[in-house]
Amino acid sequence: MENAYLELVNKAQEPRGAELRIEALSKSYDGRTVLDSVNLDIAAGEFVAVVGRSGCGKSTLLRLIAELDQADAGEIHANNADGAKPQMRIMFQDARLLPWKRVLQNVALGLPRFSAAPGEALAKVGLQARAGDWPAVLSGGQKQRVALARALVHDPQLLLLDEPLGALDALTRIEMQQLIESLWLQRRFTAVLVTHDVQEAVALADRVILIEQGRIALDQAVSLPRPRARGLAAFARLEQTILDRLLQPLPDQPGSSNRAYA
Amino acid sequence: MKQKSSWREQALSWAVPLALLAAWQASSQLGWLSSRILPEPLAVAKAFWSLTMSGELWLHLKISLWRATAGLALGGGAGLALGLFCGSFKIAETLLDTTLQMIRNIPALALIPLVILWFGIDEWSKLFLLAVGVFFPMYLNTFHGIRNIDRGLLEMARSYGLSGWPLYRDVILPGAMPSILVGVRFSLGLVWVLLIVAETISAQSGIGYMTMNAREFMQTDVVLLGILLYAFLGKAADVASRLLERRCLRWHPSYL
Numbered sequence: 001m002e003n004a005y006l007e008l009v010n011k012a013q014e015p016r017g018a019e020l021r022i023e024a025l026s027k028s029y030d031g032r033t034v035l036d037s038v039n040l041d042i043a044a045g046e047f048v049a050v051v052g053r054s055g056c057g058k059s060t061l062l063r064l065i066a067e068l069d070q071a072d073a074g075e076i077h078a079n080n081a082d083g084a085k086p087q088m089r090i091m092f093q094d095a096r097l098l099p100w101k102r103v104l105q106n107v108a109l110g111l112p113r114f115s116a117a118p119g120e121a122l123a124k125v126g127l128q129a130r131a132g133d134w135p136a137v138l139s140g141g142q143k144q145r146v147a148l149a150r151a152l153v154h155d156p157q158l159l160l161l162d163e164p165l166g167a168l169d170a171l172t173r174i175e176m177q178q179l180i181e182s183l184w185l186q187r188r189f190t191a192v193l194v195t196h197d198v199q200e201a202v203a204l205a206d207r208v209i210l211i212e213q214g215r216i217a218l219d220q221a222v223s224l225p226r227p228r229a230r231g232l233a234a235f236a237r238l239e240q241t242i243l244d245r246l247l248q249p250l251p252d253q254p255g256s257s258n259r260a261y262a
Numbered sequence: 263m264k265q266k267s268s269w270r271e272q273a274l275s276w277a278v279p280l281a282l283l284a285a286w287q288a289s290s291q292l293g294w295l296s297s298r299i300l301p302e303p304l305a306v307a308k309a310f311w312s313l314t315m316s317g318e319l320w321l322h323l324k325i326s327l328w329r330a331t332a333g334l335a336l337g338g339g340a341g342l343a344l345g346l347f348c349g350s351f352k353i354a355e356t357l358l359d360t361t362l363q364m365i366r367n368i369p370a371l372a373l374i375p376l377v378i379l380w381f382g383i384d385e386w387s388k389l390f391l392l393a394v395g396v397f398f399p400m401y402l403n404t405f406h407g408i409r410n411i412d413r414g415l416l417e418m419a420r421s422y423g424l425s426g427w428p429l430y431r432d433v434i435l436p437g438a439m440p441s442i443l444v445g446v447r448f449s450l451g452l453v454w455v456l457l458i459v460a461e462t463i464s465a466q467s468g469i470g471y472m473t474m475n476a477r478e479f480m481q482t483d484v485v486l487l488g489i490l491l492y493a494f495l496g497k498a499a500d501v502a503s504r505l506l507e508r509r510c511l512r513w514h515p516s517y518l
Contacts, residue, residue, distance in 0.1 A: 066412060067421075090413065094414060096414050096415055098419075098436070099514070099515075100436040100514070109422055110422045110423045110424055134513045134518060135517045136518055154422075223315065
């Protein structure tokens with residue numbers, strides 16, 4: 001198991017994901033500023049985790065990248081190495097499987113008929129045997145694995161993850177994290193993971209971004225070697241640093257530029 | 263083991279109706295019950311047999327079934343089409359929904375005098391009445407079904423590149439299906455009620471006509487047979503709609 005993983009890390013391909021450049025991105029809902037002129041560059045094949053308190057704007061950032069919402073100002077440039085627009089897929093907190101389609105047909109959504117790819121994608125997440133089941137009989141973790149297969153079957157250059165593991169139990173969550181990491185190592189797409197779980201962010205990401213009151217408050221590189229054991233002192237130290245920063249009390253005046261703590 | 267007890271329960275649940283039937287037959291035979299008020303069950307069975315043999319029953323049954331089917335197809339089809347239309351296009355809703363909601367408040371049966379003036383008492387009057395009656399349950403439930411599709415699923419499907427007809431076929435239509443089938447069930451229940459009234463008031467054929475005609479000749483056994491036939495048809499329609507639901511909603515947690 002461990003050896004197979006190391007092999008995966010060593011064999012990891014050249015990054016072939018999309019490059020992402022976000023410039024002065026702003027978004028407000030009903031006069032409340034959610035994102036305030038955010039700048040962020042993400043390299044091709046990088047795994048970036050975005051953490052923050054609830055309502056800090058991290059999900060909004062992801063929805064803007066996914067083109068589910070329109071920004072008020074600023075620009076997002078997503079490009080492949082050849083300059084083309086990347087294939088982009090998103091995983092949501094709820095699996096959002098179509099309940100009236102069997103598991104395999106859910107994975108095949110948006111693909112031409114009689115493609116072999118959905119079956120292969122399902123095998124990659126270990127759910128080949130459930131191909132003919134209705135989504136309603138799957139557990140929460142299995143549903144998210146199907147959603148992951150559905151996202152990866154399109155071989156996206158950019159995978160956006162909007163707290164996809166938030167609703168899972170602790171054990172299933174760790175399994176899913178390992179699955180996502182190994183698939184990322186195999187395919188080297190660019191990944192942006194929004195999460196409220198700092199440990200998850202440190203376990204998976206090359207870089208952890210902390211968003212606070214619509215701005216990037218911390219940009220922390222994570223250089224721990226993979227696979228990352230949660231028990232390591234360096235892991236725990238990094239997790240603590242980010243958590244401490246996250247838990248700092250906010251200034252009273254929302255949106256005030258007077259950031260004494262920065 | 264479980265099979266056996268459920269078989270016994272089934273037998274037990276039929277005990278009361280059978281006992282009632284026996285008591286009814288006995289009281290008729292003993293002269294406690296005048297045949298003018300209620301004929302004995304055996305007489306109803308005999309009436310059924312003789313009307314079946316003469317072909318008369320089949321004739322009336324056929325025309326009633328045809329009316330129900332045609333009325334359902336016309337009214338239900340129009341309700342489904344307009345429901346899909348108004349549910350899918352905002353402009354259609356703005357244009358039509360208020361009008362339809364106003365017309366909805368008119369009970370279909372209140373239209374009878376007007377319908378007779380318009381169409382006389384020929385086939386069209388009955389079809390019109392049935393169609394108007396079943397239109398609204400179909401329209402309302404279809405519209406409601408489309409409007410209440412999970413926004414998250416729509417958002418997901420769009421971000422996975424679905425739009426136009428594939429989006430409609432794979433997401434919107436199946437998402438609205440449970441509600442549409444509720445409309446079908448309502449309509450199926452309603453169509454018999456409307457048919458009874460329509461056939462009783464003005465008809466030269468059909469089960470309602472057969473029943474009203476028998477009333478004039480004091481044939482209580484035939485009257486009772488007509489009532490039982492309506493009950494049977496209503497039940498058959500209900501069973502059919504349940505089967506349809508089972509088939510179309512196989513994926514639904516309540517059928518898994």
